[in-house]
Amino acid sequence: MQKTELPFIREMFDKIAPRYDLLNHLLSLGQDILWRKALASELNVSGKGRVLDVACGTGDIGMEILRREKSEVNVFGLDFSINMLMLASKKIKGKSKESRFHLSAGNAFYIPFKDNTFDAVTIAFGIRNIGDKLSALKSFHNSLKHGGMLLILELNTPKKGLLLNSYLLYFKKILPLIGWLFSKNLAAYQYLPDSVINFPRPEKFADIMIKANFSNVRWKGLTSGVVNLFIGHKK
Numbered sequence: 760m761q762k763t764e765l766p767f768i769r770e771m772f773d774k775i776a777p778r779y780d781l782l783n784h785l786l787s788l789g790q791d792i793l794w795r796k797a798l799a800s801e802l803n804v805s806g807k808g809r810v811l812d813v814a815c816g817t818g819d820i821g822m823e824i825l826r827r828e829k830s831e832v833n834v835f836g837l838d839f840s841i842n843m844l845m846l847a848s849k850k851i852k853g854k855s856k857e858s859r860f861h862l863s864a865g866n867a868f869y870i871p872f873k874d875n876t877f878d879a880v881t882i883a884f885g886i887r888n889i890g891d892k893l894s895a896l897k898s899f900h901n902s903l904k905h906g907g908m909l910l911i912l913e914l915n916t917p918k919k920g921l922l923l924n925s926y927l928l929y930f931k932k933i934l935p936l937i938g939w940l941f942s943k944n945l946a947a948y949q950y951l952p953d954s955v956i957n958f959p960r961p962e963k964f965a966d967i968m969i970k971a972n973f974s975n976v977r978w979k980g981l982t983s984g985v986v987n988l989f990i991g992h993k994k
């Protein structure tokens with residue numbers, strides 16, 4: 760998928776935005792909440808550090824980070840779907856940490872902040888929608904300060920065996936149906952399994968992170984490898 764296909768992705772997320780949170784919890788059987796907590800627990804940013812959450816969607820990663828951080832971290836959520844951003848803004852409104860959650864419309868390829876600005880960059884379930892992963896990772900690297908960290912959560916298919924077969928059955932047959940029932944958008948929930956199946960194996964994706972100049976790259980499988988949490992650092 761190349762940069763020219765981005766409008767299709769943006770429109771798709773704009774359309775499914777109102778049902779996004781509900782379907783996320785439903786289709787992942789509530790696991791998505793634990794996956795975001797796993798990411799936030801690995802974050803190591805102190806003082807008034809700045810975290811950029813790329814593809815922030817309805818803002819759940821940012822809110823999880825602000826909820827658990829005792830320090831005065833500021834989170835900057837970036838997404839190219841206005842409808843997703845509007846939902847994020849509604850969710851944070853009136854919360855005690857509202858003034859530390861900043862939302863901007865923008866594309867992951869052209870981060871609208873100066874280089875060397877952030878102590879951490881996070882992206883959850885967004886990198887698989889980006890065809891040119893190396894360019895996107897390089898732009899994350901540029902926006903990090905030296906010593907800053909990158910945390911990526913992404914869905915993947917389990918390796919093989921019974922789990923893979925049941926997973927594929929669920930993903931290819933049952934999930935698009937549930938998605939269609941709740942969002943009336945079959946294309947979006949047919950696209951979802953394809954984007955996951957086409958996502959590189961963890962070791963390959965880690966290589967792309969290394970090519971983008973990240974060091975100490977590692978990953979952890981969550982829920983039997985259905986999700987991976989990748990971590991890398993800018994030297």
Ligand SMILES: C[S@@+](CC[C@H](N)C(=O)[O-])C[C@H]1O[C@@H](n2cnc3c(N)ncnc32)[C@H](O)[C@@H]1O
Binds near residue numbers: 772838866
């Ligand atoms: C599956 S949602 C994940 C949202 C959120 N991170 C979460 O944990 O629920 C993917 C999000 O990525 C955004 N997105 C996809 N490609 C993008 C790009 N190139 N630039 C900015 N946002 C992008 C979509 O608009 C959507 O909100």
